[in-house]
Amino acid sequence: MKKISRRKFLQATAATAALASAAAQSPSGAILERSNRISANHWGAFYVNVRGGRMVGVTPYVKDAYPTPMLEAMADRVYAQNRIQYPMVRASYLRDGPGADPTLRGAEPFVRVSWREAFDLVAKELNRVKKEFGPASIFAGSYGWYDAGQINNPPVLLQRMLRLHGGFVGGSGDYSTAAGQVIMPHVVGTLEVYEQQTAWPVILDSTQLIVLWGADPLLNCQIGWAPADHYAYGAIEELKKRRGRIEVVSIDPRVTDTARYLDARWIAPRPGTDTALMLGIAHALYSEKRHDQAFLDKYTVGFARFAEYLTGKSDGTPKTPEWAANISGVEASVIRNLARQMAAKRTMLMGGWAIQRQHHGEQAHWMLVTLAAMLGQIGLPGGGFGLSYHYDSGGNLTANAPGLPGITSGAASGGAAWLSKDANAIPVARVADMLLNPGQPFDFNGKRQTYPDIKLVYWAGGNPFVHHQDRNRLIQAWQKPQTVIVQDPFWTPTAKFADIVLPASTTFERDDIAQVGSYSRVRIVAMKKAVEPLYESRSDFEIFAELSRRLGFGPKFTEGRDTLGWVRFVYGEARKQAAQLKLPMPDFDTFWNGTGVVEFPIPGESRSFVRYGDFRKDPILNALGTPSGKIEIYSKTIEGFKYDDCPPHPTWLEPAERLGSEKARQYPLHLSSPHPKYRLHSQLNNTWIRRWYEVHEREPVWINPVDAEARGIRNGDVVRLFNERGQTLAGAVVTDRVRRGVVVMAEGAWYDPAEPGKVGALCKHGDVNVLTIDRGTSKLAQGNIAHTALVQLEKFGGELPEVTAFDPPKSAERG
Amino acid sequence: MAGLLVWALGQGRTAYTGAATSLLSAPKGANLGSLTPGTRVAVLKEQAGFSQVQLQGWSPQGGATALFEAKGQRVLLASFTGQVQRRVRGQGKDEGGTVWEQVEVVGWVAKSALIADVNTLWKQAGVLYQQRCSTCHALPETGKFTANQWPPIMRGMGPRSGLTAEQTQLLTRYAQAHAKR
Numbered sequence: 001m002k003k004i005s006r007r008k009f010l011q012a013t014a015a016t017a018a019l020a021s022a023a024a025q026s027p028s029g030a031i032l033e034r035s036n037r038i039s040a041n042h043w044g045a046f047y048v049n050v051r052g053g054r055m056v057g058v059t060p061y062v063k064d065a066y067p068t069p070m071l072e073a074m075a076d077r078v079y080a081q082n083r084i085q086y087p088m089v090r091a092s093y094l095r096d097g098p099g100a101d102p103t104l105r106g107a108e109p110f111v112r113v114s115w116r117e118a119f120d121l122v123a124k125e126l127n128r129v130k131k132e133f134g135p136a137s138i139f140a141g142s143y144g145w146y147d148a149g150q151i152n153n154p155p156v157l158l159q160r161m162l163r164l165h166g167g168f169v170g171g172s173g174d175y176s177t178a179a180g181q182v183i184m185p186h187v188v189g190t191l192e193v194y195e196q197q198t199a200w201p202v203i204l205d206s207t208q209l210i211v212l213w214g215a216d217p218l219l220n221c222q223i224g225w226a227p228a229d230h231y232a233y234g235a236i237e238e239l240k241k242r243r244g245r246i247e248v249v250s251i252d253p254r255v256t257d258t259a260r261y262l263d264a265r266w267i268a269p270r271p272g273t274d275t276a277l278m279l280g281i282a283h284a285l286y287s288e289k290r291h292d293q294a295f296l297d298k299y300t301v302g303f304a305r306f307a308e309y310l311t312g313k314s315d316g317t318p319k320t321p322e323w324a325a326n327i328s329g330v331e332a333s334v335i336r337n338l339a340r341q342m343a344a345k346r347t348m349l350m351g352g353w354a355i356q357r358q359h360h361g362e363q364a365h366w367m368l369v370t371l372a373a374m375l376g377q378i379g380l381p382g383g384g385f386g387l388s389y390h391y392d393s394g395g396n397l398t399a400n401a402p403g404l405p406g407i408t409s410g411a412a413s414g415g416a417a418w419l420s421k422d423a424n425a426i427p428v429a430r431v432a433d434m435l436l437n438p439g440q441p442f443d444f445n446g447k448r449q450t451y452p453d454i455k456l457v458y459w460a461g462g463n464p465f466v467h468h469q470d471r472n473r474l475i476q477a478w479q480k481p482q483t484v485i486v487q488d489p490f491w492t493p494t495a496k497f498a499d500i501v502l503p504a505s506t507t508f509e510r511d512d513i514a515q516v517g518s519y520s521r522v523r524i525v526a527m528k529k530a531v532e533p534l535y536e537s538r539s540d541f542e543i544f545a546e547l548s549r550r551l552g553f554g555p556k557f558t559e560g561r562d563t564l565g566w567v568r569f570v571y572g573e574a575r576k577q578a579a580q581l582k583l584p585m586p587d588f589d590t591f592w593n594g595t596g597v598v599e600f601p602i603p604g605e606s607r608s609f610v611r612y613g614d615f616r617k618d619p620i621l622n623a624l625g626t627p628s629g630k631i632e633i634y635s636k637t638i639e640g641f642k643y644d645d646c647p648p649h650p651t652w653l654e655p656a657e658r659l660g661s662e663k664a665r666q667y668p669l670h671l672s673s674p675h676p677k678y679r680l681h682s683q684l685n686n687t688w689i690r691r692w693y694e695v696h697e698r699e700p701v702w703i704n705p706v707d708a709e710a711r712g713i714r715n716g717d718v719v720r721l722f723n724e725r726g727q728t729l730a731g732a733v734v735t736d737r738v739r740r741g742v743v744v745m746a747e748g749a750w751y752d753p754a755e756p757g758k759v760g761a762l763c764k765h766g767d768v769n770v771l772t773i774d775r776g777t778s779k780l781a782q783g784n785i786a787h788t789a790l791v792q793l794e795k796f797g798g799e800l801p802e803v804t805a806f807d808p809p810k811s812a813e814r815g
Numbered sequence: 816m817a818g819l820l821v822w823a824l825g826q827g828r829t830a831y832t833g834a835a836t837s838l839l840s841a842p843k844g845a846n847l848g849s850l851t852p853g854t855r856v857a858v859l860k861e862q863a864g865f866s867q868v869q870l871q872g873w874s875p876q877g878g879a880t881a882l883f884e885a886k887g888q889r890v891l892l893a894s895f896t897g898q899v900q901r902r903v904r905g906q907g908k909d910e911g912g913t914v915w916e917q918v919e920v921v922g923w924v925a926k927s928a929l930i931a932d933v934n935t936l937w938k939q940a941g942v943l944y945q946q947r948c949s950t951c952h953a954l955p956e957t958g959k960f961t962a963n964q965w966p967p968i969m970r971g972m973g974p975r976s977g978l979t980a981e982q983t984q985l986l987t988r989y990a991q992a993h994a995k996r
Contacts (some may be wrong), residue, residue, distance in 0.1 A: 050818070070982070073855070125932025138925060141953075150950060153950070155953070156949055156950065156953075159949070159953060159954070170953045170954075171953060172955070172959070174952075183959060185961075185964045185968070189963060189964050189967050190964065190967035190968055190970075190971060191968060194971065195971045196971075225951060226975075301910075301911050301912070401974075402977065403973070403974045403975055403976055403977035403978060404977055405947060405976055405977030406949060406950035406951075406976075406977075407950070408945065408946050408947060408949040408950050408954070409945075409949040409953065410942075410944075410946050410948075410949055410953050412953055425953065425956070446995075476977075518975065521974065521975070570977070573977055574977055577977065577979050582980060618878075620875045620876070620877045620878040620913070621875075621878045621880065621881055623875070623889060623913075623967070624963075624967070625889070625960075625961075625963045625964040625965070625966060625967040626911075626963060626964075627887060627909075627910055627911070627961070628887070628909065628910055628911025628912070628913070629875075629887070629889065629911050629913060629963070630911050636910060678865065
């Protein structure tokens with residue numbers, strides 16, 4: 001390794017500003033040279049307005065009637081002050097090589113290197129680690145949202161490369177629905193959380209009571225994994241017009257945007273007590289004989305066993321409304337009335353995912369389905385339950401459309417299968433646990449596996465130093481591997497904790513293609529390059545293609561196609577299907593050089609789609625994917641796992657932390673960390689629109705006026721939140737839109753330690769995950785439990801530290 | 816999964832459908848339904864490019880139009896739209912209490928639709944699975960879900976990854992053949 005004979009530390013902002021201006025000195029185009037090519041990303045489809053070679057903004061796609069205000073951030077994102085401009089390497093890593101003092105990660109300056117040097121460094125290190133420790137020592141789970149596009153999908157490309165290289169350890173599941181997507185296949189035989197819902201027109205015609213249980217469609221349907229189609233906004237506008245006929249109840253510790261817009265009745269339980277509250281409702285239904293025994297007999301198994309628990313026959317505790325009131329803080333009379341109302345009306349339980357992102361989160365979704373089964377309306381128009389109304393406009397109308405494939409992690413030529421006694425995929429949220437506990441066993445959905453011993457972490461298009469729980473534990477875990485490689489357009493907190501940093505271009509600097517609407521699939525949209533890649537950034541495809549070339553399997557990686565070749569290929573595959581479906585689709589050149597959009601028709605039957613309608617009509621031929629073919633209120637499969645933290649029927653289990661517990665004496669506020677309104681998780685926090693919500697440049701925290709007054713806090717004060725796991729500053733928003741005893745702080749604000757790299761440092765900016773718990777929901781799903789956390793909060797008295805979350809790290813020169 | 820067929824197939828040679836295959840009443844006869852890819856049959860006789868085949872499986876009571884691999888195991892072998900030659904050989908209950916009939920069905924298929932080794936089909940399907948099922952998420956192991964869970968999961972996911980109905984059916988059978996036990 002080369003020595004840095006003279007290290008010169010420069011103040012980051014000054015250094016990069018100088019470099020940035022140097023890089024931007026090429027002549028710009030005349031401002032009358034303009035274009036507005038079509039593109040799309042998680043926020044929807046739009047035209048990208050370019051003037052004189054510079055992106056100045058986007059205009060929503062003509063058929064997007066409800067574009068998100070977040071589109072205003074897109075141009076600023078491209079020119080963000082914290083773009084990674086060049087490949088860079090942590091100073092001591094460049095000097096000392098792999099394993100260079102890992103405690104300096106996140107604290108040290110970076111040295112600019114050439115692409116050639118960076119590629120050599122990465123290829124050499126991948127080969128070394130594979131040779132010395134085997135492929136199971138390379139972690140490429142690389143969870144994250146990157147951006148849209150079927151070709152430039154960094155985690156997929158990373159795994160494609162490493163599959164050809166000989167293998168890697170990946171990740172299973174996600175942070176959004178980890179518990180739901182594991183428990184639901186046991187209960188209803190499918191993922192449920194990512195599936196089409198009963199269509200909104202059916203809801204508007206037939207439903208009489210909508211219960212939003214921890215769900216906020218108006219906030220969350222702004223974005224989607226595939227570009228969002230924003231159908232839900234029109235539907236909810238229609239719902240508001242029908243409020244005389246359709247009652248809406250929101251069960252949530254805060255008044256959500258959806259609840260506020262619809263003037264919904266607000267029921268605010270203590271966070272983390274949803275399962276107890278549902279049990280109380282179930283008990284009221286059962287004891288008043290309002291449950292639908294005929295439905296339970298015909299379409300479910302195991303209700304009798306569950307009823308023994310409900311009545312207390314099996315454990316001595318009847319789950320009465322009074323019992324539930326004591327746990328949830330919702331009055332017994334309210335619980336009883338809700339039960340009666342649900343039974344009397346055509347009721348749709350719209351469950352969110354927050355209720356399963358909690359300790360024992362599996363139980364909340366299982367119990368919600370059980371409650372819906374007791375009401376007997378599953379498969380009837382407008383009745384039953386839905387777990388995806390708040391995601392990408394679930395309940396929208398599915399088009400008659402071909403599917404658009406993409407580049408995948410499995411190259412056509414395949415890759416060597418790698419054999420290892422260790423897990424080759426871990427539940428994604430167990431990443432810190434894995435790094436800290438190599439060789440230790442862990443349970444997951446009936447299997448017992450062993451954590452691999454990871455020597456190299458490669459993360460592309462994700463930001464675990466914001467999305468992962470318990471920041472300080474992650475910092476400790478992050479000190480274990482010998483090498484950390486991060487590939488991203490921005491100096492995210494994660495990039496700052498890397499050894500080697502590779503600058504990726506943004507969506508607007510490369511060609512790609514997408515299909516709008518995860519559920520509607522209503523149009524295919526060209527994502528055309530609008531501006532040239534900034535600085536020395538390259539597209540993710542180009543980076544991995546070049547690394548693959550150096551690793552000796554370039555042609556297998558690319559299959560002989562460049563980026564546009566891949567775009568053309570996947571479009572062609574979609575077009576073949578369209579021909580089978582007798583749908584017109586222009587040839588690729590006409591599409592690409594023309595409007596760049598293909599619209600697909602909505603068949604009439606999509607308007608009347610009823611989830612589980614076919615199961616209800618014929619439960620024999622349309623049996624569910626469970627062992628019994630029916631809804632499993634009692635699961636013999638789960639019984640067989642013998643998990644103490646996930647019994648075989650929905651059960652109230654005390655969470656690690658909650659209001660009303662002993663621990664709440666020390667930390668008396670429950671911290672809820674929902675999805676942010678003006679970000680996609682951590683994305684867009686580095687754009688100007690953070691001014692829309694920040695308080696003194698800090699992430700806002702909602703606090704009830706009573707709790708605020710007790711602490712002498714006024715609206716606009718900077719406060720410090722803390723518990724035994726960490727501490728962060730935030731800006732107080734005093735509001736009665738949050739229940740007493742609860743504070744709400746959105747996830748996704750960038751981690752900004754006052755003492756970089758140091759465990760326990762104060763976050764100056766408001767990363768809520770310095771306070772959350774890093775623990776699995778249960779042995780079944782091992783999902784994150786971000787919503788289970790108690791904190792204390794005080795007015796911040798010290799001198800307000802400058803926010804540096806969006807500054808690039810310090811740079812050093814190589815002498 | 817072929818190992819789940821514990822009773823002996825009829826006298827004929829064992830073969831498998833290499834793709835979705837129409838079941839006919841006679842050579843060039845009326846269409847009685849469809850066999851899914853990878854379905855094991857016994858070839859009873861051959862005539863002018865057609866094979867008379869016997870297949871065995873289980874149908875839930877009240878669901879005679881669907882033939883599954885075993886009781887409670889919803890690996891769909893065939894679905895019938897017409898009057899098939901069907902013989903009930905036994906009965907049993909699954910863990911959900913549904914009563915199933917063990918059934919033998921005889922009909923005709925195009926000889927060219929049959930393959931000798933089902934693994935050649937699974938190999939092709941495995942490549943397609945690798946290619947298509949990691950566009951949005953990491954490639955899941957087929958052992959992540961059970962044979963019963965795979966059909967609804969494929970129904971939900973297949974269209975998003977650009978799979979045709981035939982490809983979805985093939986990958987469903989593939990995933991079921993390599994599913995969690």
